[in-house]
Amino acid sequence: MNESRKAALDEISAIGQELDTELDAERSRMNMWWDSLSLDDKYKSFYSVVQRIVQGDVVENRSYRGVLYETFGFPSDSYGLGMSCGFMTLQNSIVPHTEQSILRAERREAIALIKKYRDVIGDDADKLLNDLKGDAL
Numbered sequence: 034m035n036e037s038r039k040a041a042l043d044e045i046s047a048i049g050q051e052l053d054t055e056l057d058a059e060r061s062r063m064n065m066w067w068d069s070l071s072l073d074d075k076y077k078s079f080y081s082v083v084q085r086i087v088q089g090d091v092v093e094n095r096s097y098r099g100v101l102y103e104t105f106g107f108p109s110d111s112y113g114l115g116m117s118c119g120f121m122t123l124q125n126s127i128v129p130h131t132e133q134s135i136l137r138a139e140r141r142e143a144i145a146l147i148k149k150y151r152d153v154i155g156d157d158a159d160k161l162l163n164d165l166k167g168d169a170l
Contacts, residue, residue, distance in 0.1 A: 056117050059117060063118075085100070085104050085105055086100065086104075086123070086124075086127075088104055089103070089104030089105070090124055090127045091127065097115065097120070097121050097124045097125075098112070100120075100124060101115050101120075140165055143165055144162060144165050144166070147161050147162055147165070148162070
């Protein structure tokens with residue numbers, strides 16, 4: 034490995050370590066803040082956050098940024114905060130399940146229609162049903 038590449042990798046590694054240290058400090062500050070809340074304030078915080086996540090992700094099917102900026106009303110500099118606390122991971126785990134549920138419902142509806150109109154569809158009905166039943170969702 035040449036010296037300039039090694040120096041660049043060392044610099045990247047140092048930056049990564051600094052970032053990890055800053056994230057650990059931020060997590061510590063957030064946990065201290067949470068521990069300082071009364072039980073009533075914890076309930077209110079929990080309710081408010083979960084209600085907004087459900088509204089933005091499930092009801093309105095917004096993107097990560099849409100939930101942060103529109104549903105929560107945060108400015109664009111909240112993007113990194115959402116990343117560091119795991120919100121993007123949570124958001125990405127919610128959306129695919131929602132999409133899969135929609136696809137399953139549409140597949141069930143298509144199967145029911147093919148069965149209902151089997152006589153009209155003719156010989157292709159069995160092939161269509163097999164194709165739909167073979168899809169793994």
